[in-house]
Amino acid sequence: MPDFTLLPDQTVLLIQIAAALFVTAFLSFIYVALTTVLSLNKLKKMAGKDTDNLLVCDVAYFHCRGKRENQEDSVYISPLEDSYSNGVVAACSDGMGGLLYGEDVSRYVVERLDQVYPMKFDDQEGISAEIKKISDEVYEQYHLGAGATLVMTHILNNKMNFYSVGDSNIILLRKGRVTLLNHKQNYISLLIRKLAEGGTETSEAYRNTRAKALIDFVGNIETNVIHTSRPIQLYEDDIIIISTDGVTDALSFNKIKGMLTPEYNAKQLARLMKIGVKNKKLPKQDNYSAVIIKMDRSLI
């Protein structure tokens, strides 16, 4: 046993204070460690599986008016605190230009999506039916006098389903490749099909003045909802962009590829895209909105 009797009283006091501080720090460390372990177990139970390989969705968005008088785009992101149990749902809806009430319809679409949330991840047919129901409601209200596009992704446990009506974009950036996942429902699809079946090249289709005309949209009769029947596997550093065409009218896929790289987080990626569109200074810049999701390695 150390003998403190020969030490001055002041030194003994300092040693006692130091010992008390050490014990406090040690107990605090034990408390924090235990709390963390308990929280992780709780999260693992919530996810219902081993979370060691789960990626997390880093999410950001922008929502800009461009040169239009009204903001006809609407954006939806589900509550992120529910992401472990219900996944992340992100959507963009673009009110159709040239028709009245585009702003109202796109807002209505995302408000209804919010009511439909939470959605069962593996019930792609059910979710698709809900979107069709929303479209029917718009049709009942406006009778083709208004409409909107819709692109939506649903991400859970490193898998993604997507849903699309109209000509907005769901873009995947993976390992330097940029891919538009959903096909645009416009007239050119029919022209290309016809020309390809006839064995000819298809440049004529791209010259057609009605090439970009929509053949389906939210608010149409018997809307066809494009949707995945099984989910796509996602990987670390995948970047998913859910955007209206105001973004891709200003930024080509090559430009997007050069601009967005995985070393940035979602907020930085969103800012880069937004500035990229703004700097393009298109005289008739459409409303431009996007949700950017970057798949990151989870800490748990």
Add this chain to the structure above:
Amino acid sequence: MIEYFTFKHSGEKESYKDEIYLTVVPSVTVAIFYGSVLPATSKVSPEMFSGLLAEVSPDPDFNRMCQVLDGKLPGNAEYLVLRIEGSRIACFRRGGVAAKIVLGGDLKMLPNGIFGLNEGDRILVATDNFYSHLSDEGILADALVTDSCSDWMNLLVRRISDVNQLKCGNLSAVTLLVR
């Protein structure tokens, strides 16, 4: 049951020099011959390939059939042969023709060998020229949003058209769906 859809396009070239061979009896056999990459002086032609395949394909032993076929074709011939029997698929490829299968939300290339098949599996067989205008992510997305082979092929052709308006040399592909 196997559903299939074939696509052959000269792609602005004067003639179509690839070949797609398909039989469904006694088993489903799909083959693509990549004739458009061969020089005009090549000894092997699409007709020769089809003739040889028709001759050897009744052999129930897939490996032996491929060995015989390989031995009879010149070294520069590029092709792929698939045989589907029940819940098994056998693949043999040489050169720039490949088969890709949708598996667990991903797209994987089928190597040479025999593998199991499940209901709903989707397979694309195509030449390198067809693949060169597509990304795996695009092929996968199109497979997952369609419920027929013809719809899947149409979406793939649309993607290629968006790149080059189908002015890109011979295009040959087959989509397969296990029902």
